[in-house]
Amino acid sequence: MAPPTETLTAERILEATEEVLRRHGPAKATVVDVARALGVSHGSVYRHFRTKAALREAVTKRWLDRTSEKLAGIVxxxxxxxxRLRAWLAALFAAKRHKAGDDPELFATYMVLTDENGTAVGEHVADLTGQLTRIIAQGAGSGAFSVPDPAAAARAVFQATGRFHDPCYAREWTAPGVDEEFTAVVDLLVRGLSSPSP
Structure with missing residues (x-):
């Protein structure tokens, strides 16, 4: 239980929610469980998050934002x-693989939550493709990349590397040879971006 003198914040609630989800899974975790873990009433949790769905969406967004924040520094x-493009793609793959491998129960829980929270996932993908767009636009501006539309190129790169960051492929991320396959895909994409326009 949390000390009664400690201020209840949204961040503390989200941390506790993550722990409750890890322990009970998304089907059984309740707001009452979160409140109990914090040593407060469930009404105190609802003052920060009006519904259970809002709480679940916030914890999903927090989880996805961790990856976005790590990658933003590379841009x-x-x-x-x-x-930077190679480093960004490698960091995305490493972050997703780390999440899936280090805490498979929590990763499975978040897969359920991301299915529920299309808005959070859509915003996450938009942020990631926005970061890619900035890298590719910088490359186009310097002449390193030859692309007429950096945003379209970024979406194509993101889709082309989906096997290395889309959670539906998580089981393949530890397969023998996957690192070599990742490098081959990235090499191909970089050559394509660097090719002169026809």
């Missing part, structure tokens, strides 16, 4: 656009 980092 403006030093290096050529090609180096």
């Amino acid at each position: 403006g980092a030093a290096g050529t656009p090609e180096q």
Whole structure:
């Protein structure tokens, strides 16, 4: 139980919710369980999150935002656009693989929650493709990439690498040879972006 003098914040509620989900799974976890873990009434939780659905969406968004935040630093980092693109794609693959491998129960829970929360997932994908767009646009501006529409190219790169970040492929992320396959796909994409326009 949380000490009574500690202020109840949305962040504390989300941390507790994640732990409750890890313990009970999405089907059995309740707002009452979260409140009990915090040592408060369920009404206190509802003052921050009006519904159970809002709480579940917020915890899903928080989980997805962790990946986005890690990747955002690569967009403006030093290096050529090609180096940043490669680093960004590798970091995305590593982040997704890390989540799936280190805590498979929580990963499975979040797969249920992301199915429920299309808005959070859509915003996450838009953020990720926006980051890719900035890298590709920088490459187009410097002449490293030859693409007429960086946003379209970013969406294509994101889709082409789906096997290495879409959770439906999580079982394949530890298969022998997957790292070599990832590198081959990225090499192909970089060559395509770097090719002169016809």
